[in-house]
Amino acid sequence: MSILDDLDLETSKCISCTFCESVCPTLQASDYRAIFGARGRVLLAREMVKEIRNQGKSSLDVSDPFYSCLDCYACFNVCPAGVNAGHVSEMAKSLITHKKFLNKNQEKQVAKMIITSIMKFNSPLGLKNEINSWSYGLHFDENSDYLLYTGGMYQLMAYSKILSELERKFKNETIEKIAEIISKYPSIIKLTHPMYDDNLKKRMDNILKSIYNLLKAAGIKFKYIDDEPYPGSFLYELGYIDDFIEYGKRLKDLFIRNNVKNIITIDPHTYEILKAIYPKYIEGFNFNVYHYLDFLDNLNFSKGNENLVYHEPCHFSMHKEKYNEPIKFICKLGEIKFPERHGNTSYCCGGPAELLYPDLSSSISNKRFNELKNTGGDKIITACPICFANLSKDDTVFDLAEILEKRLNKNINF
Numbered sequence: 001m002s003i004l005d006d007l008d009l010e011t012s013k014c015i016s017c018t019f020c021e022s023v024c025p026t027l028q029a030s031d032y033r034a035i036f037g038a039r040g041r042v043l044l045a046r047e048m049v050k051e052i053r054n055q056g057k058s059s060l061d062v063s064d065p066f067y068s069c070l071d072c073y074a075c076f077n078v079c080p081a082g083v084n085a086g087h088v089s090e091m092a093k094s095l096i097t098h099k100k101f102l103n104k105n106q107e108k109q110v111a112k113m114i115i116t117s118i119m120k121f122n123s124p125l126g127l128k129n130e131i132n133s134w135s136y137g138l139h140f141d142e143n144s145d146y147l148l149y150t151g152g153m154y155q156l157m158a159y160s161k162i163l164s165e166l167e168r169k170f171k172n173e174t175i176e177k178i179a180e181i182i183s184k185y186p187s188i189i190k191l192t193h194p195m196y197d198d199n200l201k202k203r204m205d206n207i208l209k210s211i212y213n214l215l216k217a218a219g220i221k222f223k224y225i226d227d228e229p230y231p232g233s234f235l236y237e238l239g240y241i242d243d244f245i246e247y248g249k250r251l252k253d254l255f256i257r258n259n260v261k262n263i264i265t266i267d268p269h270t271y272e273i274l275k276a277i278y279p280k281y282i283e284g285f286n287f288n289v290y291h292y293l294d295f296l297d298n299l300n301f302s303k304g305n306e307n308l309v310y311h312e313p314c315h316f317s318m319h320k321e322k323y324n325e326p327i328k329f330i331c332k333l334g335e336i337k338f339p340e341r342h343g344n345t346s347y348c349c350g351g352p353a354e355l356l357y358p359d360l361s362s363s364i365s366n367k368r369f370n371e372l373k374n375t376g377g378d379k380i381i382t383a384c385p386i387c388f389a390n391l392s393k394d395d396t397v398f399d400l401a402e403i404l405e406k407r408l409n410k411n412i413n414f
Helices: 003-012 025-029 038-055 063-067 085-098 109-121 129-135 153-168 172-184 186-192 198-217 233-237 241-257 268-281 325-333 358-373 385-391 400-407
Strands: 146-149 262-265 288-291 307-310 335-337 379-382 397-399
Touching: 003 038, 003 085, 025 358, 038 063, 038 085, 063 085, 085 233, 109 172, 109 186, 109 233, 109 241, 129 153, 129 198, 146 198, 153 198, 153 358, 153 385, 172 186, 198 385, 198 400, 233 241, 233 268, 241 268, 262 268, 268 288, 307 325, 325 335, 325 400, 358 379, 358 385, 379 385, 379 400, 385 397, 397 400
Parallel strands: 146 262, 262 288, 307 335, 307 379, 379 397
Antiparallel strands: none
């Protein structure tokens, strides 16, 4: 079945009950503009498919509604008809990138810039040594068939934060023009490398070292690839399926060349893309994929008397590959608290929209941060680098690995 057929089938199930609008983060953040909500996107996609079926192409302006979707899937978890507006947006973006289905090119140049950089440099921002600098001086076991694979996700945040702040200072047309130039001459993106948030970079490097130390304490032997590539999540999420498949084959070949059979991931996006998405598209992509928390059951942690508020990453709580290990470990550290929106209807941090729609992302992250603070908890815990970067608005926000390492066999509160 083609993407057009899949999109037709998915949108035809919508009964316009509006349940999805009650949980869609981008609807409120866009002042309730209908096409920036889950239901609006489904209805827009339905009309787009109808025009393509009848006329061969669609004349609708669909770029901003679909690119602004966070792919959080909160809509899917409340829809009585089983419509996944997030998946609708993913498929619609794929039609946009194919270009032949629309009367005019509506591809976002910032998206194209990111994809061009990934395909050329194995990194959305063309980073290389900046990705592995955290590991300098650490010991790895090159004979192990376990790979610690960070994918550069934590490392990227310090750079993307500065870029999104710069984007807010310019008009969208200016940013798109700059991105178009970089897409044609991708090496230009390396000029942005000196621009990063120094404090956030140091914090992220320390989180990576905490994960390393926790795995070592658990007795796990693992290797690390110095020039490890990005996992490719943007390729899939932005609708570049052909590039996604090509890139996934590169990853597969890299893992095989390095005798990797077991992959230890450290973030929700990489965990899902390797475990659930690539195997659907790439034959033989059958590595054993784990999260680092899977290896820490034999460790002891001291429990404090604090109330720890957990912000659940969308890709752990609302996507198909549910992963609840962070909850188990937070319960070992203190009393766990949840905001009103949690579980299957959690509220996204806004991070996936940061580079394309920084103002929208900021509005959503501010709302979520306030929800988390209003619980009255002592600390806010995340288990995702994107969530951490977007929610770190004061000194009460921590990555789970930071607290786990500090509480490892220690009878202290901090």
